[in-house]
Amino acid sequence: MPQESLDMLDSELVVRLRQLSHIALDMDGTIYNGDTRLACALPFLEQVRELGIGYSFVTNNPSKSVGDYLKKLRGMGLSVDVDQLYTSAMATIDFLHREHPHVRHLFALGTPSMMDEFAAAGFTFSTDDHEDEPDAVVIGFDLTLTYARVCRAAWWMVQGKPCIATNPDRVCPADQPTVLVDCGAICAMLESATGRAPDKVLGKPDPDMLRGIVDRFAIPYSQIAMVGDRLYTDILMARRAGALGVLVLTGESTRQDVEDAAKAPDLVVPSLAEFGDLLVWAKTNGDA
Numbered sequence: 638m639p640q641e642s643l644d645m646l647d648s649e650l651v652v653r654l655r656q657l658s659h660i661a662l663d664m665d666g667t668i669y670n671g672d673t674r675l676a677c678a679l680p681f682l683e684q685v686r687e688l689g690i691g692y693s694f695v696t697n698n699p700s701k702s703v704g705d706y707l708k709k710l711r712g713m714g715l716s717v718d719v720d721q722l723y724t725s726a727m728a729t730i731d732f733l734h735r736e737h738p739h740v741r742h743l744f745a746l747g748t749p750s751m752m753d754e755f756a757a758a759g760f761t762f763s764t765d766d767h768e769d770e771p772d773a774v775v776i777g778f779d780l781t782l783t784y785a786r787v788c789r790a791a792w793w794m795v796q797g798k799p800c801i802a803t804n805p806d807r808v809c810p811a812d813q814p815t816v817l818v819d820c821g822a823i824c825a826m827l828e829s830a831t832g833r834a835p836d837k838v839l840g841k842p843d844p845d846m847l848r849g850i851v852d853r854f855a856i857p858y859s860q861i862a863m864v865g866d867r868l869y870t871d872i873l874m875a876r877r878a879g880a881l882g883v884l885v886l887t888g889e890s891t892r893q894d895v896e897d898a899a900k901a902p903d904l905v906v907p908s909l910a911e912f913g914d915l916l917v918w919a920k921t922n923g924d925a
């Protein structure tokens with residue numbers, strides 16, 4: 638990192654960098670693109686470990702289980718344990734336990750992987766039968782969606798059941814010639830049919846996605862950096878939660894997007910490589 642760029646850092650930012658004890662990392666566009674790991678990912682995690690800073694991976698995609706993500710990340714050579722992953726499905730489970738402790742029986746639109754996570758957390762599932770009354774409806778990024786189940790979800794929404802969505806994304810990034818209709822679009826269809834939007838939508842930019850990390854590692858939001866490539870999810874959540882928002886330009890956002898943004902990130906870096914160098918500099922340069 639050239640000295641002149643370091644001199645331009647504002648002293649408040651340097652103080653915040655020094656205070657960091659945990660890095661929450663977005664995945665797609667930040668540590669990999671599709672199935673290709675970014676070259677900066679491994680050296681960055683090594684730097685972070687050497688500095689004694691913890692890290693975890695957060696994703697809005699509830700369709701894969703923690704086990705699926707562990708497999709993917711480890712397959713890319715990344716060192717990650719089960720408690721270093723937090724998905725929007727886990728945020729939904731934590732939210733239900735915290736805010737709706739009586740809810741046990743769900744009508745859920747989700748993949749088998751997502752259903753397994755909910756089952757492991759003690760939930761049971763209502764079948765597509767009007768006599769099998771659920772306590773709540775959960776809408777996820779369901780790649781196995783069927784018409785009959787959409788209609789049943791709409792029915793229970795009309796009956797006034799609490800309705801929780803795992804994530805707001807309307808589409809999921811695709812590397813194939815298709816549009817992956819995501820949870821936000823499924824919710825829009827159900828809202829059109831029922832006149833009801835979900836009562837709560839987890840996933841970035843909802844700060845409850847970071848709350849999972851705060852609760853798990855017992856650290857304050859002010860000691861967390863949320864690093865990601867999207868202004869309206871990763872950075873917006875960081876701002877809402879009071880965490881440091883670090884935008885990398887290895888994914889969706891461009892410098893122009895940053896200039897056009899109503900609320901700027903705390904820090905913009907070309908990639909994790911420059912952020913790692915900055916962290917090392919801030920943590921090892923006393924009162925410079």
Ligand SMILES: [Mg+2]
Nearest residue numbers: 663665666866
């Ligand atoms: Mg991303």
